[in-house]
Amino acid sequence: MLEQIQPTEDPLQMLIDNFKQFFPLSTNEQDEVKRLFTQRIVKRKVFLLQEGEVCRHYYFVVSGCFKMFAIDTNFREHNLQFAAEGDWIADFQSFYNEEPSRLYIEAVEPAIVLQIQHKDLLYLYTNYHKFDRNFRIIIERKLMEYQNRILLNISTNADERYVVFQKQYPQLINRLPSTQIASYLGITSEFLSKIRKKASGKKQ
Amino acid sequence: MLEQIQPTEDPLQMLIDNFKQFFPLSTNEQDEVKRLFTQRIVKRKVFLLQEGEVCRHYYFVVSGCFKMFAIDTNFREHNLQFAAEGDWIADFQSFYNEEPSRLYIEAVEPAIVLQIQHKDLLYLYTNYHKFDRNFRIIIERKLMEYQNRILLNISTNADERYVVFQKQYPQLINRLPSTQIASYLGITSEFLSKIRKKASGKKQ
DNA sequence: TTCAATCCTTAAACTAGTTTAAGGGTATTT
């Protein structure tokens, strides 16, 4: 497969447009965004963050796809989150507390991100009410997503979690290997195979 | 047991003090808090929210303890969260989108809360940068908590989740019946009994 | 073009967690 990492639109404009769904940015605020966010091209399998490092940036994904995961004592990966076009990603705990992270962020496809440093984000928060407000809303939405996922994890079996994943992230189903999806769902890829077989049998 | 619902301190002062760990409120902002938050005394087993209702308030818990849960198609409860002194609780999805909730919030102990209406919170957000900022931080912290819980759910077994719960919420272990804790951990209370037996056996 | 790595599936044996049922214990309500 050829690398399709060129977005059709200007990345910074994409970011500015993304803020429009909340409280649109003034010209001045847009200029600050242009000044403080840096574009970065990321090849497949490159890490934006590795365990033990401090998460220095907050990332807006322009194109491509990332996974954020932890590795347990048996060297198994557990996917906490995927992030594709229009998503934000960072390990908050590490980013805000400036402490070493337990997580990895890795490109599963060639990608483009816009990144902002901790101190620059704090500058935006301090000097512009709107960034505090917009990021409050971005984080609230992520919180709802996480809350729904927790509810799903404690109340349903793997079959149902897979069905919900298919409905919720149809664009990711075909982009990600099923090992990665299994890891996100909290099951083994062998068991996901069983689930898929059972499900395809039912339909036909 | 007698009802111990009288906090030692003035509830509104507790709330104002709570904000101090973030960005302390000015006198003017404190006055707005006093004007817009209402105290409410809640008896055990009383609901602040029931499925189908819109979540009209955001609650700060002054004393007592709540559980937020969903009921599945088999009429089983699944605890999404507990909230004790100093915690904030609401169903965000319902509160911000003003749509019917799928959740219940119920007092598991007699409690006192301070509640604010949606429109009044929006008023604070709009007119005072600091409330947007402080609530951004409150929500970020909740997000980290949820993220850790998801990681735990997808990467460990019930034994380990119980150990982590004990460490993380030592004050709740003795206040909540173990049926409620099992529901939070995503297991049956019968299985939690097994875990406890195994764990107590190991220690002696 | 070949080699190595990762991916996907299957199956058999195993283990973690559920279900159903039952009994005794403790609060809470009347």
Next chain:
DNA sequence: AAATACCCTTAAACTAGTTTAAGGATTGAA
């Protein structure tokens, strides 16, 4: 003081999900 609801544990039978192993299919790298 009695009645009721809820709580906690145990155990036996069951089911969901894991482990180990193996083989073929794709993909990426050299």
